[in-house]
Amino acid sequence: MVTLPRLVVAAPSTGSGKTTIATGLMAALRASGMTVSGHKVGPDYIDPGYHALATGRPGRNLDPHLVGVERVVPLLLHGAAGADVAVVEGVMGLYDGRLGTDGFASTSHVAALTSSPVVLVLDVARLSRSAAAIAAGMAAFDPSVRIGGVVLNRCSPGRNADEIRRGLEQVGLPVLGMLPRDESLASPSRHLGLVPVAERDESVALIERLGEQVAAHLDLAALLDVARAAPDLGDVAWDPTRELETGSSPDRERPVVAVAGGRAFTFRYPETEELLEAAGCDVRSFDPLTDPALPEGTRGIYLGGGFPEMYAAELAANTSLLRDLRAAVEAGIPTVAECAGLLYLAESLDGVPMAGAIPARAAMSERLTLRYPVATAVSDSLLTRAGEQVTGHEFHRTTTSPPAGTQAAWTVDEMPTGFSSDTVHASYLHVHWAGHPHLARRFAESVGRAAPVGRAASASERVETNTVESSATANRVGLDTPPPSGSGGSTSGESGSTRGKDGTVGDPLRHHGDVEVGDGLLDFAVNVYPDPRPEWLDEALRDSLAPTAYPDEEPARAALAKHHGRERSEVLPTAGAAEAFTLVARARTWRKPVVVHPQFTEPHAALEQAGHAVTEVRLRAEDGFTLDPAAVPADADLVVVGNPTNPTGVLHPAATLRALLRPGRLVVVDEAFMDAVPGEPETLTGEHAEGLLVIRSLTKHWSIPGVRAGYVVGDATAISDLEAVRTPWSVSATAAAAMLACATERASAEARERAERIAVWRDHLEAGLREQQIEYVPSTASFVLARPGAGVRETLREQGIAVRRADTFPGLGPDWVRIAVRPEDPTDQLLAALRRTGGDR
Template identity: 70%
Template sequence: MVALPRLVVAAPSTGQGKTTVATGLMAALRAAGHLVSGHKVGPDYIDPGYHALATGRPGRNLDPHLVGEDRVVPLLLHGAAGADVAVVEGVMGLHDGRVGTDGFASTAHVAALTASPVVLVLDVARSSRSLGAVAAGMAAYDGRVRVGGVVLNRTGSDRNTAEVVASLERTGLPVLGSLPRDESLATPSRHLGLVTAAERDGSERLVERLGEQVARHLDLDGLLALARTAEDLPSEPWDPAREVTARTGSRPRVAVAGGRAFTFRYAETDELLRAAGCEVVTFDPLTDPTLPAGTQAVYLGGGFPEVHAAELSANHSLLRDLRLAVESGVPTVAECAGLLYLARTLDGSPMAGAVDAEAAMSERLTLRYPVATAPADSLLARAGEQVTGHEFHRTRTSPVAEGDGAWVVDGAATGFATPTTHASYLHVHWAGHPRLAQRFADAAHAATPHVPHAVPEPVAEPVSGDHGPVDPLRHHGDREVGPGLLDLAVNVYAGARPAWLDRALHAAIDDAASYPDARPAAEALAHHVGRPTGDVLPTAGAAEAFTLVARLRAWQRPVVVHPQFTEPQAALEATGHRVTEVLCRAEDGFALRPGSVPADADLVVVGNPTNPTGVLHPRETIAALRRPGRLVVVDEAFMDGVPDEPESLVGEASEDVLVVRSLTKQWSVPGIRAGFVVGGPALVEELVRLQTPWSVSGPAVAAIVACCSGEARAESAARAYRLDAWRAHLEAGLRDRGLEHVASAAPFVLVRLGRGAREALREHGVAVRRGDTFPGLDPSWVRVAVRPPATTDRFLAVLDELLVTT
């Protein structure tokens, strides 16, 4: 038996506000410090994208038609692993399911399968007392479904709301909140439904505002209490490793289309492929010049390529490379949008031409939930096998099929299939049909790695006479930015500050008439890191900490391990110390070699993860630096950007190990200067005596306290995973272009673009951090800050332009 608090958000009909309430509830619960798992009844891909933004976890689908009744609960438990609560958004009306099946695959069906209480969303904008009758009917219609409460949506006048509430009293259903009408929170639509989260500018802020509204107007405690009434589930979580078999040996690279044009695929697809021994790599058909190097299979999922047809068509290099890959036998699966992308043309715009068909928009929407049969053996299926799937498109191909087609649906052939290519409009959830994933993975293992048709060379020639900064040790990323430049130089999280942090900062400014008291910050930090209060010291950022360390003792041989943040060395030299530089080498991947540090060093400063290399040193390696009479200072200013902080020494800091942390990067508050150190109590007391009174400002104290809260911990973890995904996107783009870079664990990547590349990028509107001010690096290196994929793609597009010209 598995305990999982959960609830289903449903409505009497579509358009009542399920997505608004469900997504806002996910965001509000997460902001309150809960780990939330988001799920969607039915095949829809769009709502799970917003769920992912709200929860910081992949959005999941629960669909008995696509995966079978017996897999619904295991998939729910799999998606909700580690979560405090699961929120399931329904589809259409509560009892609306597959036509002609007595409500099969409806929200009610999933609620019954998962034994989940239902929250009924009622749009009150055009009704009043009748809603009481609607709710009563919904609650009584099916004895397997337990409606546990009601949420009123789009409320207006208090008088009408009171009338609705009074009508509901006869039902016995509690009203768990009333969400006022706010058209600014509506999501724009297009011909196939909502605009995806990946395409809408400001999606994260929209979801955050939804969460704020829900937290303000709904009874979160009441909703959680209802979720906790859900009975334990008699099942085990779905495990992709039990569904497929992984071959030993190499891990073939599967290139999966992503970006704004290809936003639709089920999270379990990637998980099955990884479990089958594949490496899943995302590429963006809008911007990437070729498939990822070494591709052994291609998966093109769903999306809206018709909206981006001109941009897709303009990427001639990738279209040609994809066509060559398909023609050479690289196993390729294309569903719906992928089929259009493989066609010769889409609404007249040239596409890859790997499938002999033309695609165009039509007047009629195709929406069906079929059982499809394989007419013959193919890459994915064997003759006579059946799968369940769904179609949702307003385009047509001419011809609609080739030969026997990929599937037979409703007695007609559809799609295109060969021994190495499978392309059709049908979306299939591979968790319900894992043999398809197995066959695709097996084909990838047997395939020859694809060599892209063109690999650009790095920029190598200087384009300006820049001779470098006057004071390299005091050169920081903010010196690189300027008006009109895309900022990839400053290592500050690219996102809005949470509302709770802004509120804390504003309150501190309102209280600026009082001298700051850092004791609340010390107490909050001690609780946050699990140490006694005497082991922590709030500081005015990491910079003050390095100044205190420089003044701490008359160091005889201070060592700074480079390449590394230059502030520690600048602080030591400013206090009269002569610093020994120990260099990590590029040929070693900038790994730390403890034996290279002189035995008589009495102070060693090392970054982890190191700025600018992004290298995350193992704790054991840093521990090997410890010697009697030596203080090891570990700069962990970017450790909170590393998921789960696996190599942090905060818990092991002592009288001979001092850990320095910063809050400015993760929380986008560089102007506040908030940080702290952790060490043994005697060591911290020495630093306290050196610290200038009131050096930690009131806003910094407020920021520290706020960033140690439960909701901050949850948000910080989510940001770390988000940064990890953003960095993977950047590194994939660099790798696909054959550009040398250092594998990073930090919110930045060190790249060797060649001398003059930084200046060339600047002339094209992009600011990156120069590398030659870090000891051990020459002007061929630049540091690139991790940004959201859309921003990264702008940078990569500029790189492509420069690479072509050279």
């Protein structure tokens, strides 16, 4: 017999606060010094991620449909091994299970199987004494379920709370705590439910707050009494080696199985990896967003679930890994893909190129597919034998065309689905391998027979690095004329542009898109948001001119600091991003400054004017212009990189940029276009790290190119260095007023709306480019870098359309252009003009 204190957190319906209470309880108990095991009823992948963060142990699922009734208790004991208490979060309403089965696989079913007492969560924001009637009905509905008490969610002490408590006491149900309303504790949702913990940079802080709130408002001692009242369990803990019915030889070589992870692939059961390890495999995680190649020696690939549709552009930009993955599949490396993995192997996802390893295209649809089926194997394949059946679940809002290959993976509801062969098994169906261990055994056996692929790609293979030994009087690589010696005028690429139209550019680093525009030309060259400024911003700009005093930037500085959750000393207003780059160049005597190209050329120009020799790291089109931190010289003491980058539109993962940080180095991230990215998922403005500065600009997003308004956020020491070389009153009163106005909640809401409109317009532009088979870089910004061919820019100009020449960006040639994102109607005019030039491409 095994003694395991445990309880199940349940509710009458979804949305009552089960995840909040369960996760907060796990965190609170752990903070009290206990070892806590977190579990989730049902096939959910996201809640166990929050449980893992709260407990410091893997989150586990308990699902009779997926693993069989007989394995539920053994899996509970396996997951809870060494724990002082187990907390099980329910699914949906307490008695809601698989339809047509009288509650099979429901929370109540799992509570009965595991003999666990239930703590019922009631959202009483709109209830009074009726809450007691609901709880009484829940308690009486099934005699096999024992409710040990009630937690009142969104409830504060007062007369209504007292009324609810008296009602519950009358039906014999004690109140174990009341959690007050706190919207900051809510978890954001998307089209398939909550946002995974791996995608939320603030997740650790959220879990800590949950734990603190639960500890403050719930009776932990009483909850532990409920858990300790659970009877002992007589089952034996689940063991992966025993389940496989075969063990691995300790002397046997352990073949590498590459398992997709990172933000885009967060869905997999921990028992899957444990089974593979028990079968003798060496399981290694890789991140499809950032890793340039499969792990070295890969002999098997497992691609689980996640949200690739949210990261399609970033996945497509990692072209080196896509090539490596496709080559591995074509070479016969055993590959299993479930749901998101299926989309990643497809030819495209919503028109964005993917690996192309299976003959299908995927796209978002209006209909959500949610089912809990029994699937039948169509034929013998990598995982299956014809006629075998497995239990699984599907949860997706995409479809593939075709839905199945010539050899389908399964039939579900008598319809073929997925793709399979002797080496590939890809479908929407999620299968919990703990319930079907023969699948893991077969996969491991195939992996053991496969020849290894994959290698650690060197930096030289992924990123072209050019060291430019230049100064203010030396020639740049690839230029015939030396840069000017510096006249003391503006070095800004925005205000100091060379005024050429179509011919050669005297100084490419100071060329700016505004010189491409002329009277009567449709402007796709300048990246200023095309709609009018909001009235509240115009009013703030007008009002700033009324006083006759010198500018006072302090209110703006305080507002920006509050907006980003920083101290005053960590923020510096500047006369646009251009001044910020000049200050960085002058702040220190840089030994080896590095600029990552192609990107906005102002940082390079400013460094040269300050007399510094610049080292270029040039990212390659073949690699989707992605950045490998290893390509940056180790002795660089300054690194400047754009995010999202102008002109490529590539959004580098925050983790990639963090990898650039090291003692003695300043990393400057140009986020001038981050406000055009909905949700700003990779921003580093909230990152408190030594040696990190983030530069922001209000110019483009708020349609104020005539107002030089920007600021720097980051390391207080570096901010102080910049402030020391800044000209007094460099920030005008109008710029300070713009900063103050744009650091409000109203501005934040409108900024998000503008970003969402930009995304819609950009999708329309990119779809048109794809239709004409024009190469482009999937963008996250307010512009798209396209490659229509040499001479197309000039031809478009003859037709009355201006686009930005791209050959002035180091690393790009005359066949590239940068196209500003515009609404659908002018974009259609551009696309029509491109179509007319098609014969020349």
